[in-house]
Amino acid sequence: MPARCREGRQPANAEGVAGVKRWGQWLYDKFSRHIQVRLTCYFLLILLPLVAVSLYANMRSQTILEEQIALRTKGALDSAIGYIDLALRNVEELAELVSTDPQTVSTIERAGERPSAGTLLEFAQLLKTMTNFSTVNPLLTNLSMLLSPSRTLLSTNYGGKRFEDAERYDRIAGWLGQSGNKLTVAAVPGDAFPTGERDEWNGMFDPSYISMVRSMDMVPRRSMPNLLVVTIKKQTLLELIVPLVSSRDAQIYLYAAGGSLVTQTGAAGIPEWDDEAKDAIIRPSADTGEPLLMIRAKSKATGWSIVMTQPVSELNRPATPVRWSTYMIIAISVILALWISWVVYRSISSPLEKLAYGMRQLGMGNLQIRLASKRRDELGYLIASFNRTVEDQRRLIxxxxxxxxxxxxxxxxxxxxxxxxxxxxxxxxxxxxxxxxxxxxxxxxxxxxxxxxxxxxxxxxxxxxxxxxxxxxxxxxxxxxxxxxxxxxxxxxxxxxxxxxxxxxxxxxxxxxxxxxxxxxxxxxxxxxxxxxxxxxxxxxxxxxxxxxxxxxxxxxxxxxxxxxxxxxxxxxxxxxxxxxxxxxxxxxxxxxxxxxxxxxxxxxxxxxxxxxxxxxxxxxxxxxxxxxxxxxxxxxxxxxxxxx
CATH class of the missing domain: 3.30.565.10 (Histidine kinase-like ATPase, C-terminal domain)
Incomplete structure (x- = not known):
């Protein structure tokens, strides 16, 4: 069977090769026998370096434009991530002050598992103190404490609340308590809350907010530590980076340490990013497949990063008139080359071809041949001389x-x-x-x-x-x-x-x-x-x-x-x-x-x-x-x- 297949393919291959040879011979005959074809080819060859240089300059300018935009955007993102670092450090310092405040710590210690009436008054005073701390930083939306012994939630926006369901509290507090003494973004699975249970936590886990948590126990003494939860509205963070968006098609993504998405502009898909990749790469969009320029700025202090994506076509939009002008110049140059070759052919090659025809007729003994020409230049003189020569030869013979x-x-x-x-x-x-x-x-x-x-x-x-x-x-x-x-x-x-x-x-x-x-x-x-x-x-x-x-x-x-x-x-x-x-x-x-x-x-x-x-x-x-x-x-x-x- 394979042998028969090969035998069946050989005639087709041979016919294809013969067709290519025929086309090659036809092109060679046209090139060798017609001056106009050679003139056109020569003019196009003259234009070829110019076209190549123009295309290279266009591509190079496009690359330089992308690099310059990437550099400027990277600088802007670095500035933005630096500002976010500063804000996060302020929040972290505030959280540390609250967590290490002696009065706050003593109040929490006295509360125990069953807060008394006097303890409740102390909780009220503690909420007042927390409110004073939160107003210092405009980035904060809510400041909350989770007191594990008494399963009590103290919130500057919602007041105090005690959870009677120990299992439900322990499940959530267990997820939050893995952060340690460092303020980190709370990583709670989206399916951790049954229907309606998310609202019981006083907006702490609302999708429009980001919660950052840290342990208030300087020395771990129990399996379930007391926790300080700082809630920041995502829109507030977004307002810090939205000015960086240069166009409506550009998107910005804010990532916390560890790579979890904090907030983003628009509804575009989350871009995949390899930590080993460069800070500026071009990748196709996961939704449309369109090439995107992705630029990242990452904070070495907090581990937070900002990623901005922008379509390459949008980056090149300012250079589009220049690019189209280049293409237009190339097209006009090719048209001019063809036109000039035709003009040269009509002005030089055509009279020469006419003379060649007259010579062939004269060689065949046609002494009645006369070439019509109204030219007054050298070629016209040659044609007139040819006519006189034919007439003289006819008369002489x-x-x-x-x-x-x-x-x-x-x-x-x-x-x-x-x-x-x-x-x-x-x-x-x-x-x-x-x-x-x-x-x-x-x-x-x-x-x-x-x-x-x-x-x-x-x-x-x-x-x-x-x-x-x-x-x-x-x-x-x-x-x-x-x-x-x-x-x-x-x-x-x-x-x-x-x-x-x-x-x-x-x-x-x-x-x-x-x-x-x-x-x-x-x-x-x-x-x-x-x-x-x-x-x-x-x-x-x-x-x-x-x-x-x-x-x-x-x-x-x-x-x-x-x-x-x-x-x-x-x-x-x-x-x-x-x-x-x-x-x-x-x-x-x-x-x-x-x-x-x-x-x-x-x-x-x-x-x-x-x-x-x-x-x-x-x-x-x-x-x-x-x-x-x-x-x-x-x-x-x-x-x-x-x-x-």
Missing amino acids: QGHYEQQLLLSKTELKFLQSQINPHFLYNTLDSIYWSAKEHHAEEISEMVLHLSKFFRLSLNKGQETFTLEETVHHLHYYIRVQQIRFSEQFFVEYDISDDSRDLHLLKLLLQPLVENAILHGFADLDHTGMLRVASMVRDGMLVIAVEDTGCGIPADRLGTIRERLARHACTERVMSFAESDNGPGRDDFFGLRNVVARMKLYYGESSEMLLDSVEHAGTKVTLRIPLDRVRDEGEEADDFTSEVQS
């Missing part, structure tokens, strides 16, 4: 792709412009006349160079060639034109060694060479020279195509330069590249095509310079940034593959 597509489109237009009926007609016409005027060797050479030119121009869609390969490719075209124009010009190449391996867009130089041949050597009456040169200077690749042809007139040169400068910016280059039959399509379309391709591929820093002197020749210079032509072949191939895919 779109511009890059559009640029490459336009470049391909421009090159395609260029190739289409080269393969036109005029070029084919002139080429075929040249081949025809060459075949007539010359023999088949020249025709075969022209066809050979022409086929090599087209084959390299359409070489698997490759974008760039090294400058050395470009010159070889260009030479096939030049050779066809040389044969066409009957060797009217010769060509010279000056390619520097540091520029041979630099990559250049294909067919970039062919329009320049074509213009030099068609416009420079067409009407020339002597042999011309075409020079193609390259060098690296000041971080730029410089390529020059120069001819010694007829040159360009100055006004025509200015027009060409103005038209080329107008299309130098990227926007107009794109506009030019996208137009098929626009107004810019004229006889120097090839030059503008070169400018467009350079700007699109090599950027705004590339440029083309045109210089010409009429009847002397023309020089076209291309300047391309060196960092854009190094290892350009691999990058161009990769990008071409990307565009084609």
Whole structure:
């Protein structure tokens, strides 16, 4: 059976542990993933020492208040018990005077068991003497004598009385006679008197009175001594200590020597007190269970003691506003911490979270993401910068792709412009006349160079060639034109060694060479020279195509330069590249095509310079940034593959 019970408890325990782990993991995730939770925790941690100090100060002040009240009350009780000691000593001294008065003692001795008429007169005189003694001390209510031989009760308030029932007298006198020669409180059981018998003792044992008794026999000579009974009204004693009661809930108890309760205020239960306990303790009430502060003052002389009880809540009542103020401050501090953490989150963490969201969207390729913000501080600047960055990136990506597509489109237009009926007609016409005027060797050479030119121009869609390969490719075209124009010009190449391996867009130089041949050597009456040169200077690749042809007139040169400068910016280059039959399509379309391709591929820093002197020749210079032509072949191939895919 126990084994089965354990087996039944294990799943519940395991489920509880798993639940705790889940809650712990949930809290850890909230703390690690949310800045607001961390800010709140940090603010509360900052408040924690303040809250702890406030609570400690509150508790400490409460303890100090209780200690101070206990000290003041203890002092007051000590004063009260001292006053009661003084009053009791006066009573005791009075009782001793009465008990040892020679005339009183002789009168009692003469009385015997059967007082005579003369003795009764002496008893009257004795009562007068007792009355005189009792009036000296206002604390006394009644002074009585119990004369055991004659079983006679003499009382200052009620006169004399003789008990005929010896058994009844002996029972009461036996209880009272145990005090000896010291004045002590009479300890008579409450059930010692049958109904109505208590009244026969002249109020001596009335509950509202306290009776103190002592033996009048200095030397015990009989089993039942003569007794002196001093009666004090409890209300009189109570009036001595009532001023010590500080509130309606406080209670005072007066104890005689031996621990018997003499009197008390109110109807509260009698507190239990250990003689070994301290003079100030806190115990729960026997009736309500409420904590009570119990303070005792005990007389070393008489053994009497005063105990005052007061609810702890009543002691702390003056400090309640301070305590509630402390709690209110703590609550307001916690609320302020939560509010400040929320404000900080809204003012700092929320924009950061918004930026993080924008970064995630940007990482997923969402270039349309825009973050709304009206802030004018640093975070607003960051959000605005993020929006600008996204917009710039979108423009750059779109511009890059559009640029490459336009470049391909421009090159395609260029190739289409080269393969036109005029070029084919002139080429075929040249081949025809060459075949007539010359023999088949020249025709075969022209066809050979022409086929090599087209084959390299359409070489698997490759974008760039090294400058050395470009010159070889260009030479096939030049050779066809040389044969066409009957060797009217010769060509010279000056390619520097540091520029041979630099990559250049294909067919970039062919329009320049074509213009030099068609416009420079067409009407020339002597042999011309075409020079193609390259060098690296000041971080730029410089390529020059120069001819010694007829040159360009100055006004025509200015027009060409103005038209080329107008299309130098990227926007107009794109506009030019996208137009098929626009107004810019004229006889120097090839030059503008070169400018467009350079700007699109090599950027705004590339440029083309045109210089010409009429009847002397023309020089076209291309300047391309060196960092854009190094290892350009691999990058161009990769990008071409990307565009084609």
